[in-house]
Amino acid sequence: MNSISLENTELIKAVFFILLAFLSMFLVLILFFYFSRKKIVKQEIEKKNLEIDYQRALLNSILITQENERQRIAQDLHDDISSKLNVVSLNSYLLKTPNLSEAEQTEITNNIIDLTQKALENSRRIAHDLLPPVLEKFGLSAGIEELVEEYNSTKATKVNYKNSILFNDADIDRNLHIFRILQELLNNSVKHGKASLISIEFTTLEHQNMCTYIDNGVGFDYLDEDNRKGLGMRNIESRISFLGGKYTITSKPNEGVKIVFNFV
Ligand SMILES: Nc1ncnc2c1ncn2[C@@H]1O[C@H](COP(=O)(O)OP(=O)(O)OP(=O)(O)O)[C@@H](O)[C@H]1O
Numbered sequence: 001m002n003s004i005s006l007e008n009t010e011l012i013k014a015v016f017f018i019l020l021a022f023l024s025m026f027l028v029l030i031l032f033f034y035f036s037r038k039k040i041v042k043q044e045i046e047k048k049n050l051e052i053d054y055q056r057a058l059l060n061s062i063l064i065t066q067e068n069e070r071q072r073i074a075q076d077l078h079d080d081i082s083s084k085l086n087v088v089s090l091n092s093y094l095l096k097t098p099n100l101s102e103a104e105q106t107e108i109t110n111n112i113i114d115l116t117q118k119a120l121e122n123s124r125r126i127a128h129d130l131l132p133p134v135l136e137k138f139g140l141s142a143g144i145e146e147l148v149e150e151y152n153s154t155k156a157t158k159v160n161y162k163n164s165i166l167f168n169d170a171d172i173d174r175n176l177h178i179f180r181i182l183q184e185l186l187n188n189s190v191k192h193g194k195a196s197l198i199s200i201e202f203t204t205l206e207h208q209n210m211c212t213y214i215d216n217g218v219g220f221d222y223l224d225e226d227n228r229k230g231l232g233m234r235n236i237e238s239r240i241s242f243l244g245g246k247y248t249i250t251s252k253p254n255e256g257v258k259i260v261f262n263f264v
């Protein structure tokens with residue numbers, strides 16, 4: 001009888017220790033999951049904060065660009081249009097002066113015609129800068145061809161352009177984003193990269209529109225803070241994000257630049 005109760009006590013003890021071991025293991029597991037979950041949540045919050053900072057920086061650069069653009073347009077209007085129209089207005093009043101000789105009348109009229117012509121040319125140029133008419137009239141591909149032609153005519157750079165995409169020419173806003181991206185890339189390749197050969201290629205890969213831009217210039221370290229102070233590259237980033245796309249930049253000093261971006 002005694003030995004049976006001893007065995008029972010041993011059994012209860014064993015069950016108790018096993019339960020205790022399971023319980024401790026369970027507790028350790030819960031604590032492990034709790035802390036690793038906390039770490040993951042913390043990492044996610046940090047990632048979200050970084051994304052918010054990045055979006056804020058992009059928005060800021062858009063606002064700065066808009067402000068610069070407004071200033072430039074205001075300056076152009078003031079210097080190239082208003083000042084000319086002022087002189088036209090003065091000349092028109094002069095025409096009212098009594099007893100003007102025929103020669104004086106001709107001189108004043110010629111002045112008015114000349115200045116009006118210049119003001120007209122300038123207003124056309126300002127409008128052209130805001131929205132290149134070729135984009136509206138003939139579409140994005142023609143606009144890019146015209147841009148490429150402008151660079152090729154300088155003979156300092158050779159730009160090759162290939163396109164196998166049918167752009168939606170009704171979507172002027174999106175087309176203008178793509179056009180401005182290429183304008184800035186070309187500008188940078190010539191200004192900073194001193195590139196002599198540039199290639200622009202639009203292709204479709206797995207239903208995604210892709211643009212591959214390559215120059216053979218001096219290249220640069222994109223991660224270097226000094227190269228992130230300009231507005232050009234940041235504008236390109238925000239335009240690609242407006243287009244619902246992503247981009248990669250591959251470049252090292254003396255190895256040219258390769259930029260690939262996709263868009264919907
Ligand atoms: N194709 C390139 N080849 C060599 N360096 C480049 C090229 N593109 C950009 N960079 C470097 O990256 C920097 C940032 O370019 P970004 O266009 O943002 O500014 P920026 O051209 O200096 O000024 P902004 O475009 O605002 O007038 C440039 O100053 C240049 O050093």
Ligand SMILES: [Mg+2]
Binds near residue numbers: 233
């Ligand atoms: Mg630039």
